[in-house]
Amino acid sequence: MAAAVKLAESGQICTVFEAAKTLGGRARRITYKGAALDNGQHILSGAYTELLRLMALVGVPDTAFDRVPLNLTFAWPTAGAPTAFALSTPTLPAPLHMAAGLLSAKGLNWAERLAAIRLLRALKKSRFKVDARMSVAEFLRTHQQPTKLIQFLWQPLTISALNTPLATASAQVFANVLRDALAAGRAASDLIFPKVDLSQLFPDPAAHWLAGKGATVKSGVRVTAIEKADAGFDIIYGAGSDAQPEVRETFSHIILAVAPHQLGSFASLDSEIQAIFSNAVDHFQYEPITTIYLAFPPQNTSSTILMPRSMLGRTNGMVQWFFDREALSNQNGNIGVYAGVVSASGMHERWSLDEIATVALRELRDWLPNLPAPLWHKVVHEKRATFACTPNLTRPASETAARGLVLAGDYVACDYPATLEAAVRNGCHAADIVHADM
Numbered sequence: 001m002a003a004a005v006k007l008a009e010s011g012q013i014c015t016v017f018e019a020a021k022t023l024g025g026r027a028r029r030i031t032y033k034g035a036a037l038d039n040g041q042h043i044l045s046g047a048y049t050e051l052l053r054l055m056a057l058v059g060v061p062d063t064a065f066d067r068v069p070l071n072l073t074f075a076w077p078t079a080g081a082p083t084a085f086a087l088s089t090p091t092l093p094a095p096l097h098m099a100a101g102l103l104s105a106k107g108l109n110w111a112e113r114l115a116a117i118r119l120l121r122a123l124k125k126s127r128f129k130v131d132a133r134m135s136v137a138e139f140l141r142t143h144q145q146p147t148k149l150i151q152f153l154w155q156p157l158t159i160s161a162l163n164t165p166l167a168t169a170s171a172q173v174f175a176n177v178l179r180d181a182l183a184a185g186r187a188a189s190d191l192i193f194p195k196v197d198l199s200q201l202f203p204d205p206a207a208h209w210l211a212g213k214g215a216t217v218k219s220g221v222r223v224t225a226i227e228k229a230d231a232g233f234d235i236i237y238g239a240g241s242d243a244q245p246e247v248r249e250t251f252s253h254i255i256l257a258v259a260p261h262q263l264g265s266f267a268s269l270d271s272e273i274q275a276i277f278s279n280a281v282d283h284f285q286y287e288p289i290t291t292i293y294l295a296f297p298p299q300n301t302s303s304t305i306l307m308p309r310s311m312l313g314r315t316n317g318m319v320q321w322f323f324d325r326e327a328l329s330n331q332n333g334n335i336g337v338y339a340g341v342v343s344a345s346g347m348h349e350r351w352s353l354d355e356i357a358t359v360a361l362r363e364l365r366d367w368l369p370n371l372p373a374p375l376w377h378k379v380v381h382e383k384r385a386t387f388a389c390t391p392n393l394t395r396p397a398s399e400t401a402a403r404g405l406v407l408a409g410d411y412v413a414c415d416y417p418a419t420l421e422a423a424v425r426n427g428c429h430a431a432d433i434v435h436a437d438m
């Protein structure tokens with residue numbers, strides 16, 4: 001959708017094919033028992049400049065999200081226990097906001113606070129270039145980062161942004177994230193919480209805006225094959241049945257913006273195109289993300305079941321972060337929905353979805369012992385949520401051996417890990433390549 005919007009911005013009108021009925025891919029709305037949920041709880045960062053720009057361009061109102069200064073709070077797993085760690089950035093200009101935030105972080109001693117500042121200063125001095133072969137764990141060891149600082153700051157940041165465990169996460173990509181989110185302007189470190197479902201946050205308004213420009217968005221249409229044609233490429237779609245006959249349509253250029261593991265699903269008689277599909281991401285490995293939604297009966301003011309913060313980290317256990325979705329968005333006015341997030345692989349992958357929900361409920365009750373029985377739960381386990389962002393991973397370039405066939409998506413080479421911003425920046429870059437070629 002980002003590529004289509006960027007093309008339309010430069011006057012090129014395109015057709016978007018989306019296999020699913022709902023737009024948004026991995027960041028899309030799902031509905032369950034009448035409640036608007038998402039394929040996974042997402043947060044955006046103030047550093048997502050291109051996504052925020054496109055959202056504004058297609059008319060997403062500021063009321064669609066809540067933008068707040070960085071606040072990372074972890075609580076011990078007992079009701080009323082003191083905060084284990086809290087980092088918040090005051091409204092000072094950069095870089096004072098981050099220095100002041102780190103120096104006043106709760107739960108760290110002075111040596112730990114200064115170690116964090118030392119690491120950011122060392123990164124700045126090296127212009128955020130680190131040994132590309134290093135994992136985040138090795139990098140933190142080299143910079144003698146204390147255990148508590150790793151537990152409460154560096155590990156959660158790595159897992160949230162790279163969705164890859166410290167021992168195998170790329171230190172260079174981690175440094176890129178710190179450069180743009182923590183060490184840049186004050187606004188870049190803001191956290192942005194969607195107040196609408198993820199399809200409404202960008203792809204639905206983008207489709208509406210694109211229609212106004214004359215572009216076509218065909219949802220529920222899966223492309224099955226791509227072939228070279230005299231005037232560009234043929235794409236083949238449609239089930240091939242009487243109800244949905246197979247259609248062959250020619251386009252001058254194609255931007256292939258699927259998830260990396262979906263690249264292999266296209267057929268082609270052309271060996272050059274076939275090689276693009278099979279070689280680009282053969283070496284990729286993937287990490288899961290599990291989101292556990294727990295719905296409770298309506299709240300009332302006398303028996304509030306709100307968490308102390310609407311995004312709260314756990315010091316240990318299965319769930320890493322809990323989100324109070326109603327406090328964040330009030331999307332499902334008549335019920336309270338909490339989302340627990342478990343990023344990257346772990347023990348929970350051996351459990352059934354119901355067992356995962358039971359553990360999440362027990363962990364939420366550590367803080368909120370008076371929670372009533374949930375009305376329902378819904379666990380979304382995305383096995384291949386993101387590619388594993390490991391050191392020296394070769395990510396394919398946008399341009400392929402077949403001129404006019406351009407790759408986009410979060411996995412294509414760029415500074416960012418698999419995030420919404422990576423997908424959007426790569427989409428815009430692909431659009432620029434096509435526009436230049438036209």
Ligand SMILES: Cc1cc2nc3c(=O)[nH]c(=O)nc-3n(C[C@H](O)[C@H](O)[C@H](O)COP(=O)(O)OP(=O)(O)OC[C@H]3O[C@@H](n4cnc5c(N)ncnc54)[C@H](O)[C@@H]3O)c2cc1C
Binds near residue numbers: 041290
């Ligand atoms: C649970 C979860 C939580 C996440 N949390 C965050 C977060 O908090 N912040 C963040 O920035 N990022 C987060 N991410 C990552 C983010 O969602 C992805 O990086 C981003 O959505 C990737 O977008 P994409 O366009 O590259 O790929 P996708 O979103 O995977 O889009 C690819 C699209 O191609 C379509 N498609 C595939 N094959 C065909 C075909 N043959 N024909 C037609 N269409 C086809 C698919 O249906 C899909 O819609 C999270 C991801 C998950 C799964």
